[in-house]
Amino acid sequence: MAFENGTANMPSAARKTWFSLTFLVVRCFGAFFDDISVLPQDCYDFVVIGGGTAGLVVANRLSENPKVSVLVIEAGASNKDVLDIKVPFYSTRVSSRTLYDWNYTTVPQAQLNGRSIDYTRGHVLGGCSSTNFMIYTRGSSEDYDRIAEVTRDQGWSWHNLQPFILRNEIVTPPADHHNTQGQYTPAVHGHSGVNSNSLPGFATPMDERIMRSTQEHPKEFPFNEDYNSGFQLGIGWGMATILNGERSSSATSYLAPKYAARPNLHVVLNSRVTRVLASSKTSSRSSITSDYSTRGRTSKLVSIDTVEVATAADGPRKFITARKEIVLSAGSIGSPQILMNSGIGDFDALTKLGVESILNNPSVGQNLSDHPVVGNTWFVNETETWEKLVRNDTFAEEALQLWRTKRQGPLVNTVTTQLGWLRIPDNSGAFKEHPDDPAAGPNTAHYEFVFANGMRGKLPTEGNFVTISTVVASPASRGSVQLRSGDPFDDPLIDPNFYGSKFDMTVMKEAIYAARHFTAAKAWEGYILKPYFSATKEAEIEDMIRDTTRTISHPVGTAAMSAKSADYGVVDPDLRVKGIQSGLRVIDGSVFPYIPAGHTQAPVYIIAERGSQLMKDAWGL
Incomplete structure (x- = not known):
């Protein structure tokens, strides 16, 4: 009809x-x-x-x-x-339980103590x-080479996809126009594509400490100038689909007025x-x-x-x-x-x-x-964190006006300014449960660090925070x-x-241990005060994982x-x-x-x- x-x-x-x-x-x-x-x-x-x-x-x-x-x-x-779509920092406001989300929930998850979780x-x-x-990340070159091998179509290989990667991307200056030398490798990026991305446009108190930690532990946590180069392992500056301090989406780029007309x-x-x-x-x-x-x-x-x-x-x-x-x-x-x-x-x-x-x-x-994700949070000796935007209405309004008039200030960033891509040790017990490594190759991450200058979720009335969210980047589990x-x-x-596969639970635990080791570097002395979660024993950490895991929506x-x-x-x-x-x-x-x-x-x-x-x-x- x-x-x-x-x-x-x-x-x-x-x-x-x-x-x-x-x-x-x-x-x-x-x-x-x-x-x-x-x-x-x-x-x-x-x-x-x-x-x-x-x-x-x-x-x-x-x-x-x-x-x-x-x-x-x-x-x-x-x-x-x-507005909540346009302002990068407001992205958490539109991603769940809103008019702009499908507002799905999962079936009860057996390994999450029967919890159903929001699925944005x-x-x-x-x-x-x-x-x-x-967040703009391509994955590793091995991810694409594996697809080419499985499909028997070399068109999906990393090398052969390069024209399509560059056709999509146009790197643009960060909102604060700071010197980006050493923060990414221009030669591996597109500079005449359609969809814009840029490096963070507002500095945070954790930035320098993260970089210093990579210098203190170069073997465990190496610095990677550009994990979008195909070799992803290490910690580096995060790129995001942001143009002049505003979200760049497929709707604003591929359906920009000159195309929509x-x-x-x-x-x-x-x-x-x-x-x-x-x-x-x-x-x-x-x-x-x-x-x-x-x-x-x-x-x-x-x-x-x-x-x-x-x-x-x-x-x-x-x-x-x-x-x-x-x-x-x-x-x-x-x-x-x-x-x-x-x-x-x-x-x-x-x-x-x-x-x-x-x-x-x-x-x-x-x-x-x-990709399952768990937030690992610490109290910090710092007042310039996200919490200021939530608790101080005057500061929040000033930040919004600065964004409206100049597209500058804390609202030009997304939720992270750095990311890390890391592997569990070759002798990890995870491989006893799953001898076939689910990662695409030896240069592909098992887990990810997502650094955040504050706490996500329900905020306590007091305290300032830093978070390293840990993500299982190459999961073995499959659902439907x-x-x-x-x-x-x-x-x-x-x-x-x-966590339908025990491998993923082991990876998440090892990622949490690694995040704690990372924040024990001297760079964090006097800054980190204490952990927000008190779990220390393996069983307690596993309970925390089951109680707090959510999806990173991938x-x-x-x-x-x-x-x-x-x-x-x-x-x-x-x-x-x-x-x-x-x-x-x-x-x-x-x-x-x-x-x-x-x-x-x-x-x-x-x-x-x-x-x-x-x-x-x-x-x-």
Whole structure:
């Protein structure tokens, strides 16, 4: 059933003429639409599902060719003029339990004492790039070389991805314009790309102490001038997607006004894709698609060319057709959910929920990988920490006015100014539980330090703090995303299965010990007063981990790439959905077969840049 509009009673031919004339008008300016009911046409060359980190890259690159039409369908609202999105330091205000988040929670986590935890995902134009903490890390070169090996496609190797990395990135000066020599290596970065990143634009009291600690313990905690070079091990200055003291997201960069004005690009907001549907071109002949575990069931060769969209669970559906391809860029939760609601997934599980199966692929929604994080906090002998912004209203208002007028001051930074990438010892007991190292190679981190000039979460009434959050960067655990019901508007069942592997628990404990050793350096004498958490015995530390672990919000893998000949996985190396004859790709973080040892924003941009080029090459654009 289509939405009602003023053309409902027109004869078919007149209605088509009206749509065509309307499109000619909006094509002159490009167009944004508040919801799907007012979209002036129902057919495009390409339909991109999700206006997030990856989706807007794809839309930008495809619409570079004026001969094709591109539609982006975004479930959330506009990012425009939202202060909490624009101000880097305010990023914690939009990342959970807000209008701009999907507000998911996980299923109870067995290894977290049965806790369900918030699972943040951006629900706004720009997706997670509009709500994340903006940290720019690529991971190690080994992360990408492993993907190339597993998929048997050398296009995914570190070396061959360099043009796409540089195509995405433009390094810009920090907000305070300080001398950045020795804080990063310009030669390994892009300087003419689309999305901006920069070094911290406001100094904090911990900066010098962190650098001095690397000098005191160069073997355990080496300084790395640029962990984005492909060799990531060590501690270095953090880059973030910030331009002139303001967040740089896919919405502000890839959908900047000069791109949004393209007459062949439409963006519709507040509209949720519920399913993708089979094409009338679908083959009528039957076959056994044994590569995807149909277990002898007969199925048709399916092509996909239609998107079903709604604005409410009980509202009408509108159908949009793609002449060439549909691109799923709804993220590691949304993309597998849409696939399964469309009948692409495990036959038995879908049948139990009353979802008609069109392709039996048990890999859909499996292989969820994420980075668990624990905050390790100390009281410090310092007043210039985050706590001043929370407790002193006058200072907070002055900081906001300084940001508004000059884009300077403490609000120009994200939550961290330095990061560390480190490995557990080769003789660690973790390898007794998991002899196959889950890291991509010997130069890839097992865990990460995220340094913060204050405390995250519920703040005590007194005290100032420094935090080193420890993150399992190369987890062995795998979880899943499954449908809760046959209703596309029901939140899916999200299970990251944190510490499902004992290896990850051992890594987290060793990371916490390492953070404590790091803060014992002479550089911290007279600054650190005492730990906030008193746990010292191994059992107590493990209890603390189970009680305080949260996600750092890097889910990947739920529509994973595999080799074309593999009998597992969801997409081929060209990102086409396996077992679908034509018309459907997935381009977002869900296609990573392994989680990169890094914050996943930059890797998703990289995936999207190469995925867009694969599409352009396939269609001769």
